[in-house]
Amino acid sequence: MEKILNFERAEFDARVAAVKTEMAKRGIDIFLVSEPPNLNYLTGYNAYSFYTPQMAIVALKHAEPIFVTRFMDTTSAKITTYLADDNIRGIPDEYMNSTTLSAYDFMAGVVKELGGEKAKIGVEMGGYYYSARAHADLVRALPLANFVDADLLVNWIRLVKSQAELSFMRQAGCVADAMVERAVDIAEPGVRECDVAAAVYHQQISGTPEFGGSYDSSCLHLCVGERALAPHSAWTDKPLPASTIINFEVHGLRHRYQVNLSRTISIGKPSPAYQKFSEIAIEALNAGLESVRPGRTCSEVFGAFSQVLARHGIQKNERIGYPTGIGYPPSVAERTASLRKGDKTVLQPGMCFHMMTGLWLDDRSITITQPFAVTEGGHEDLTTTPRILFVK
Template sequence: MIKELHFALGEFQTRLAAVKKEMAKREIDILLLSEPPNQNYLTGYNAYSFYTPQMVIVAQDHAEPIWIGRFMDRVSASMTTYLAEDNIRAYPDTYVQSATLSAYTFMADIVKELGGEKARIGVEMGGYYYPARGHADLTRALPNAEFVDADLLVGWIRLVKSPAEVAIMHQAGQLADAAMTRVIDMVQAGVRECDIAAAIYHQQISGTPEFGGDYPCCPPDLCIGERSIAPHAAWTDDPLPESTVVNLELNGCRHRYQVNLARTIVVGQPSSAFLNLSEIAVEALNAGLEAVRPGRTCSQVDADFRKALARHGIEKESRIGYPTGIGFPPASGERTASIRKGDETVLKPGMVFHMMPGLWLDNVGITITQSFAVSETGYEPLTKTPRKLFVK
């Protein structure tokens, strides 16, 4: 059978050891991971199957993780994970959309098999793929176990990427650059919004002659003209007018690692106030990036960014950066550190962030952003699109 592992076995073992160590610290015997990025991180598992109940179990007393999913997806588990066949467990299709059978009861039986009837069990209460009913079914099936919220336990470990992960994220960055370049080339009056979106997807996935991309975690944000104040609006079939502002956030995704990139593209002649604001945006972004170095905190980086803005009399409230890494729909951002006031997370080499300050002038915004990895001495950009306003 085909095997598709994108990391050495030793890397998976290091990740697992880190998770077990944190479990021990929190006195968690068994960890039930419902979030697809965490399942991918610990086993390599990658298939679009997480819309049915799926779990990876890490038990202190069991060497390997155990994957549990739908019958037809066990082939993907064999192909994309390093797990022994014994540790790949699947429920039959009778459990799918059944009014009487719950896949979570099936999972509870495996917890019992592992001796977990009275265990302290960690679950991801805030995750996208741990529905209220799943939790109810699990706790009912394991009445003597103690359930604790272990949301983000793996997330905080994932925050620091290995050199092999950063290398893949450089490829994801190349995909993002290629997509942005294509858009900058094609944007002009008369081009339909849907054709811009279509070109982005095409370039993200066809990628480069050397490698292609995966499906992204989320659609591009294509904020055009009047709709630019609606940051997550759907695109339309409308052609671009003679003069407009396009704020575009897109990404590249390689082996599920996602790197984000946003730029503002002006069709027609921007006002001098808008040009001026774009220069301030770049200056502040650069100040933020220059503030990045191991040992400093997210809050300190944020302060340097804000200081640069303040020199021009501008204040900004919201956070200016979030980490990315392994992503599955619906969202690409990791939910751990934020580059914002009060976040005392200490930067370490291998952390990856998307620094994405947005500045607003009346109803028109400017977004010029930079994804980067924290290096030994500062930051390492993951995309190469120039940090500037593009005028077409």
């Protein structure tokens, strides 16, 4: 069967080596990786099967990770991973949604095969795909093992992107630009909100003439009128009125690498006060971006941004950014660094963030944002959409 691998084998090997180095530092013998982006990062695996139990089992004493998934999905594992067939294991279907069998007993069986009955075992305690029951079942199945929380161990390594990853991020940025262009193009009074959303989704999946896109790790946020005061509300069937505000966030994807980008569209001429509000938001965003360089902390970037807002009497306490990279539902955010007050993470070249400087005040809101990569000299915008309030 033809393999689909988006990176050189050497790059996968370097990723696994970095994880093993960190495991060794922490004395972890075996690491049960459950987060889908981490599975993709370490093995290449890409299929929509994470709603059933699956894990990459990384053992210091075993060269390759062992990928364990539902039996029917081992075909996808053979196509999308570099792993030897023996390192791909299928869980029989009777373990799925069973009231008597636990797929984590099957996982524990692989751990035992690796001699891990008394091992120090890392698990991703705060992951989306490591439920309270998964943990309870594993602890029951491996009573002599010592479980430790290794949540975010892989995520922190993923924070700095390689050149190959950056090229996919740039492609994802192209898709995000095309999505914003499509939204601005189609948003007119009388057009149903769902039809604006549909056009944006079409662009997301179609991508560009050179390369295709992929499904979202979140959903399009398309917040119209009153609902623009809420950051994550859903679209409706209603036609757009003659005058309103639309805040929207699109997600461009390439080989699961995701770039987020938000803009605001004013349908009808905005009031002078709103126009001024947009200028303040853009000034603050630009100040934040200009402050980005290696050696600075996330907190310092937040400071440069919030200083501008403060000068205009606006306070924002929420974080103004998060890292993106490989994304699977429900979220692309890497759960590591945050661009916010007090975050001492030091910026390094190759880190990619969405500077999400949305402002949601009591009576007005705006979402003009910028995804960027940290470079040697400062930052590189990952999209080219102008940082303006679009008026239609």
